[in-house]
Amino acid sequence: MSSAVQTSRIKHQKLTCTIGAELFDVDLGDVARDDELFAELHSLLLQHKVLFLRDQNFSRADHVAFAERFGSLEDHPVAGSDPDHPGLVRIYKDLDSPAEHYENAFHCDATWRAEPPMGCVLRCVAGPEVGGDTIWVNMVEAYAKLPDHIKTRIAGLRARHSIEASFGAALPVEQRHQLKARYPDAEHPVVRTHPETGEKILFVNAFTTHFVNYHTPENVRFGSDYAPGASDLLNYLISQAAIPEYQVRWRWSENSVAIWDNRSTQHYAVQDYWPAVRKMERAGIVGDRPF
Template sequence: MSSAVQTSRTTKIKHQKLTCTIGAELFDVDLGDVARDDALFAELHSLLLQHKVLFLRDQDISRAEHVALARRFGSLEDHPVAGSDPDNPGLVRIYKDLDSPAEHYENAFHCDATWRENPPMGCVLRSVEGPEVGGDTIWVNMAEAYAKLPGHIKSQIEGLRARHSIEASFGAALPMEQRHELKERFPDAEHPVVRTHPETGEKILFVNAFATHFVNYHTPENVRFGSDYAPGASNLLNYLISQAAVPEYQVRWRWTKNSVAIWDNRSTQHYAVQDYWPAVRKMERAGIIGDRPF
């Protein structure tokens, strides 16, 4: 596909690829209409699977329309730390200002909520207010990250599983009692290091900032002596997590008011750049409940 705005054989929605590996911008479509139209939604869903993150500008939709669009993908989830809009359950308000709690960090490459047994399938995020410049978000194609791994690394991580923790991430900034209570509510989840996309069949590198350690690395094949365990496992995990920082796998989006990003949380990671202080950045996100990774 060329860089020109095109309509593909499978969709009537005009779109333009933003990089060679991830992301497309959509044109001349209103997400309120998509929320109400089965055919339009089917086209949007197909484009999402193809490009992994979709972008639109000038989407002056209501919160109810925002939630209705996200619910076309599935049921919505709440966030145990950020909370939801009281009138629109499942719509999380991510408002950054001078009084923002420190635990609401976003500037790390991550998939949303992999500390859940069933992490989100995807998200719909809209910019309500933002700085004149700064506050971009980066998305990463983690299927491409897996595909480009060296063969010996693919062999080494086949069958490995990793632990993902809310206590060690959002909980780290809380007092000890609250941190322990958070872990009681959301025990660490265990996921495959390489997951299979349930709709496309792609293999995806599935470790991120929420991953703390491998749970089945300490085997005779990987460890000669007990002293090998910690450095061998941590070095490999850090190497895998670092793949999200490769520019060739990324797309970077500059937000404007009422711009929207829709992403597949199963096959991507993202990073919200916090370079805009003391400006205000207000975003609203609807996260869609997903399946258990396999």
């Protein structure tokens, strides 16, 4: 592992060769109030995709204030928010947690929205003594390392992303239909462009159900080509997030924080800690329409 690096004000250390850096001697409350310090942290986020800090003993108001430096916050239609701090979603896992509140799949947050979140700030409020790690994946690297013939094949493809088929799947049929009516399936490019860096990103995940423009004469000779051809390709693309060389794994402790760019990463919350309790609070930042 490389030694820590000091930028103008922030000391940091890379955690893997492709993604993740830990910051040292930084108080996010200070960052929220300091334009220069925030700009430096923002630059590090674009470079490393996900940033980690420990011992951030701030209030929920401070959590919201820092996250709002990136933009407006959004609620989640299924997970509960703190009543006094809209946009601060409580992800509390205990023996009474609803079955549909899962995170143990590689996913990019809320791609079932037409405008998925730009990023998130997640703090550990309480966690198990061991277990409950989270894995992040660099989907810029995942796209870059695809074989050239796959890049050619997926150029221009678009895909559907669904809350009904994920969070909604555990609901009674009427509630599931109501959820879809509120949040119709979104359509996104399979390869999106990062609006700030220009990087190309492989943009399919656990919320992706199918391609919407695969059934063309170039891809399909007969109808029998369509279902296996499209689903096999989609499953192959989704599987790229599981490649360890693109990943970083973070072990949580109380008051540790992760800040990630939701446009260029996926993540997976490892649920190996039952019956221990894991309590997290997340501020999701409103994003833009992928292109």
